[in-house]
Amino acid sequence: MATGPRYFVPFRRRHEGKTDYYKRMALLSSGTPRMVVRKTNRQIIVQLIVPEIEGDRTLVAAYSTELVKYGYKGSTSCTPAAYLTGMLFAVKALNAGYDEAILDIGLARAKPGARVFAALKGAVDAGLDVPHGESVLPDEDRLKGAHIAGYAPERAGDLVENVEAVAQAIKKELV
Template structure:
C-alpha cells in the first residue's frame, strides 16, 4: 500500500468497490431522479431514487419476489423476469408522478444485451422516459424463446438432464417450453393490476 505525506486514503466504499464517486457526483449535481437496477444471484431489484443530503430517498421499488403475485413461475433473475420487474417498477413510478429518470447501473460495465438493460427496457415500455443509447435487446430472449428452444432440444436428447436443469420450473408447474406464452400471461396480469 502506498504511503507518504501526499497519500490520501480513499473512501471506504470506494476501497470496497461498492461506489463510483465520480458517477455518484454527476447524479447529485443533476438532481434528477434515477432508476437503480441491481441483479443478484437470485433476484432483480428496480428502484426509483431521489438524492437527499441526509440519504437517498426510495420513491418506488419492485422486486422479483413480487412476480409470484402475478402468476410468474419462471426463474427470478432471467431476462424475462428483469423486463417484468422493470415494467412493474415503471408503472409504480408513473403512479407516483415520476415521468423521467436517469439510469443508474452502479459498477456494472455496460455490455450490449445484458440483463440489466432488459429491466430498463421494461421501465421505458411502461411509459417512463429513460435516456438510453443502443442497448441491444433481443425480443426472442425477452419473452424466453431461447429457454423454450433449449428445453425442447434437451427434452428430446436427454430426459434426465432436462429434469435436473429445469427442476425449479417443473416443481412450480411450468413446462419451460411454454415460457413465451407464460411471459405474455404474466405481463397482461401486471398491466391489468393483478388477478
C-alpha cells in the first residue's frame, strides 16, 4: 500500500462504486432539484431530491409498485412501467408545487432508449420541465409495450391497452 504525503485515500462510496462525486457536484451546483431515477431488478424508483447540509432530502417519490393501484398488470421493472412511474412522479411533483428538475441517473449507463430515459419521457409527457435531448428517449412502441407483445404475446396479453388506460388514470390526478 502506498504511503506518504501525496497518497490520497478515495472516498468510501467512490471506492465501492456507488457514487461519482464529480458528476454529483455538477448536479448539485445547479441549485435545481434532482429527478433521481434508480432501477432495481423488481422496480423503478423516481424521486425529487434537494441537497442539504445534513444530507439529501426527498420531496416527492414514486415507485413502480404503486402502479397496481391504477390497474397496471405488467412487470414493474420494464420500460412501460418506467414510463408510467415517471408520469406518476411528475403528477405528484406538480401537485406538490414543483415544476422543474434535472435528471440524475446515477451510475446507470446512459444508453439511448434505456429505462431511465423512459421515466424521463413519462415525466416530460405529464408536464414536468426537465432539460433533455430527444435522441435519448425511447420510441412510442417501447413505451406502450408493443415490443413485449411482439416477442411474448402470451405473457403480454393486452399490455398496450393497459398502459394507455393507466396513463389516462394517472393524468386524471393532475390538479
